[in-house]
Structures are given as C-alpha cells and as structure tokens.
Amino acid sequence: MNVHSIKSGMGKESGDFSDQAENYRKELEQFRKEHERLKLLFHVTRNISKELVLDRLLMLIMDEVKNVLNCDRCTVFVLDNEKNELWARVAHGEKEIRFPSHLGIAGHVAMTGEVLNIPDAYADPRFNRNIDKKTGYRTRNILTAPMRNKLGERIGVFQALNKFSGPFTSGDEDLLDTISVIAATQIENARLYEEQKKTFDSFIETLASTIDARDPMTAGHSKRIALYADAVAQVVKMSPQEREVLRTAALLHDYGKIAVREAVLTKEGRLTKVEYDHIKSHSTYTKNILEKINFSRQLKDVPLIASSHHERMDGKGYPDGLIADAIPKLGRILAVVDVFDALTSKRHYRDRMEFRKVLKILTNGSGPGRILPRCFQKDQA
Numbered sequence: 001m002n003v004h005s006i007k008s009g010m011g012k013e014s015g016d017f018s019d020q021a022e023n024y025r026k027e028l029e030q031f032r033k034e035h036e037r038l039k040l041l042f043h044v045t046r047n048i049s050k051e052l053v054l055d056r057l058l059m060l061i062m063d064e065v066k067n068v069l070n071c072d073r074c075t076v077f078v079l080d081n082e083k084n085e086l087w088a089r090v091a092h093g094e095k096e097i098r099f100p101s102h103l104g105i106a107g108h109v110a111m112t113g114e115v116l117n118i119p120d121a122y123a124d125p126r127f128n129r130n131i132d133k134k135t136g137y138r139t140r141n142i143l144t145a146p147m148r149n150k151l152g153e154r155i156g157v158f159q160a161l162n163k164f165s166g167p168f169t170s171g172d173e174d175l176l177d178t179i180s181v182i183a184a185t186q187i188e189n190a191r192l193y194e195e196q197k198k199t200f201d202s203f204i205e206t207l208a209s210t211i212d213a214r215d216p217m218t219a220g221h222s223k224r225i226a227l228y229a230d231a232v233a234q235v236v237k238m239s240p241q242e243r244e245v246l247r248t249a250a251l252l253h254d255y256g257k258i259a260v261r262e263a264v265l266t267k268e269g270r271l272t273k274v275e276y277d278h279i280k281s282h283s284t285y286t287k288n289i290l291e292k293i294n295f296s297r298q299l300k301d302v303p304l305i306a307s308s309h310h311e312r313m314d315g316k317g318y319p320d321g322l323i324a325d326a327i328p329k330l331g332r333i334l335a336v337v338d339v340f341d342a343l344t345s346k347r348h349y350r351d352r353m354e355f356r357k358v359l360k361i362l363t364n365g366s367g368p369g370r371i372l373p374r375c376f377q378k379d380q381a
C-alpha cells in the first residue's frame with residue numbers, strides 16, 4: 001500500500017464519518033421536532049380533556065389550535081346532520097355562524113374530507129370574500145381540515161386563518177389532523193354529556209312541576225326558589241358545581257309533598273296539630289324519595305340539602321332539629337329563600353306581604369342562634 005492509497009483510504013473514512021455525523025444530526029433534528037410535536041399534542045390533550053361543557057370546550061379547542069399553529073384565528077365548525085348545516089357556536093370575534101354544509105371552503109372540506117391548505121385566500125375562487133367585507137377582517141392564508149370521530153365519520157371542520165410566519169406548512173397539516181382526532185372525541189363526549197344533562201334537567205323540572213301543580217296557590221314555588229337560591233349563589237360567588245347542587249335541591253325541596261294529602265295541603269284556614277304534623281312530614285318524605293334517585297357524585301348531597309329547608313338555627317326546626325352549623329350551608333340558603341317566597345306570595349289564608357316587612361322579618365330571624373319568628377311555621381311548610 002503506497003502513501004497515496006493510505007491517504008485516499010483515510011479520505012474515504014473521514015468522508016464516511018462526516019456522512020454519518022450528518023445523518024445523526026438529521027435524525028436528532030427529526031427526534032427534536034417529533035418531541036416538540038408530542039409535547040404540543042400532550043399539552044392540547046391534557047387541556048381539552050378537562051372540559052365537558054360544549055361551548056367552553058369549543059372555545060378552548062380554538063384557543064389551543066390558534067396557539068399551536070401560531071395563527072390569528074381558529075374556528076371549529078360542527079356538522080349538524082339533521083339540518084345539513086355547519087355551525088360554530090363560538091368563534092373568535094363573532095357570536096354564531098351557521099350555513100349550509102356544502103358552502104365555502106369549510107363546506108368543501110366537510111363534504112370531501114380533503115385537507116385544504118390555501119396560501120393565498122384571495123387567489124382561490126372557493127374563498128368567500130363577502131365574509132371579510134362584512135367583518136372588515138383580511139384573510140391571507142387558510143388551513144382547513146376535516147374533524148373525524150373514532151369511526152372515521154366527519155363530524156365537523158377545523159379552520160385556521162392567517163399564520164403569523166407565512167403560509168401554513170405540511171407539518172401544520174399533520175398537527176391539525178392529529179389534533180382533530182383528539183378534539184372530535186372530546187366534542188362527542190361533550191355532546192353526549194350535554195344531551196344527558198338536558199334529559200336530567202328536564203326530568204328534575206318535571207318533578208318540580210308535578211309538586212307545584214298540586215296546589216294552584218303555590219304554583220311556580222319550586223322554580224322561584226331555584227331562581228332566588230341561584231341569585232344568592234351568584235352573590236356569594238359559589239362555584240358552578242355548588243350552584244348546580246343548590247339549584248337541583250331547590251327544585252326538589254318540597255317533593256315530599258307528593259305524600260301529603262291534598263285536603264290538608266290546600267286547606268284554607270288554621271291547621272290542626274295533626275294536620276300540621278302531617279304537612280311537616282313532607283321534608284322527611286323529600287329525603288326518603290330523593291335518596292332513591294341515583295344522583296351523580298356531584299349531586300349526591302341533594303337529598304340531605306333539600307330535606308333540611310325547615311331546620312332552624314336554634315334547633316327547633318324539622319325533621320332532625322339540627323342546630324346552626326350542623327344544618328348544611330346550602331340547606332340554610334334554601335330555608336331563607338323558601339321563607340322569602342312564602343311571604344311574598346299569596347296564600348289560602350293571607351295576602352302577600354309587603355317587601356319591606358319581609359326583609360325586616362328575614363333580618364330579625366338571621367344570625368347564629370337567632371330563630372325565625374313563629375309566624376313562619378305555617379308559611380314555610
């Protein structure tokens with residue numbers, strides 16, 4: 001082997017090393033990009049998986065996608081198969097958009113399932129310039145991707161507008177495609193949750209109406225109590241979860257009256273002790289009946305709260321004679337709004353009381369150890 005061949009051999013080896021180094025560098029760069037992508041996806045998944053209220057979820061998804069794609073706007077259009085429309089309940093800068101599901105770029109993507117990456121919106125004939133004209137917004141570039149559920153069915157469309165650093169890239173397309181699968185699953189969960197909640201709410205409101213309907217004089221009482229209780233909840237800045245518990249307990253607080261004889265419930269004039277005791281039993285019935293309902297974990301205290309609306313701070317209330325703090329906090333709110341509604345409404349045996357007088361009675365009956373005046377006993381039943 002001569003010197004020349006040794007040198008050329010070394011040259012080949014060093015060339016191999018630099019090729020290998022370049023490959024490693026590219027692979028490393030690839031890993032780094034993939035790592036960043038997974039981090040973003042993890043971040044998006046973690047954030048949107050916490051939200052089950054559809055409006056808030058859509059808003060959250062749009063914000064997340066806007067940040068991840070580094071663009072100015074993002075809209076999630078949901079497909080309404082019954083009306084053949086696409087709608088966006090909450091869009092950045094607008095309130096609600098609804099249009100036939102085959103129109104525009106979003107409609108095209110909803111129909112075909114294609115991803116459309118349009119670097120210059122005004123150069124694309126499918127772009128509807130009227131929306132910009134109406135809103136004064138200037139669309140430069142658009143990335144629109146279908147949103148598919150686990151079964152591969154299209155349930156909506158993602159539309160991102162105006163990437164800050166130029167047109168959307170193929171990496172953005174991949175990212176949006178992956179996010180759309182995650183988002184679609186969560187949107188379907190939220191829709192299911194919303195449907196179940198609507199069913200449950202209508203069931204609770206129907207139960208409340210059946211009680212209110214038994215006595216025309218107290219018609220609307222349960223709904224008014226729910227309204228007043230919620231007003232108090234807002235003033236004291238209760239959490240949405242606690243407000244929901246209070247509202248449900250308010251609607252059902254008198255449900256035990258279903259077990260009270262109508263002749264006693266609607267009797268005009270003074271009640272005998274036996275009749276009054278019979279009316280008082282409604283709070284125990286409320287608890288016993290509501291305990292049979294399979295409330296969610298969040299609403300598990302509803303029977304106890306609902307049945308404690310006749311307890312008194314001095315322990316002379318019913319059904320359990322609980323004293324002060326032993327009475328559930330939400331039950332105490334119910335007691336106050338129940339008295340408020342009873343006194344400001346007409347009864348078989350008296351007219352509605354003047355608002356100022358009602359406030360005075362409530363003030364006098366408030367505070368630890370204070371008792372509500374005797375005149376409430378019948379009013380509150």
Ligand SMILES: [Fe+2]
Pocket residue numbers: 253254282309310380381
């Ligand atoms: Fe009651």
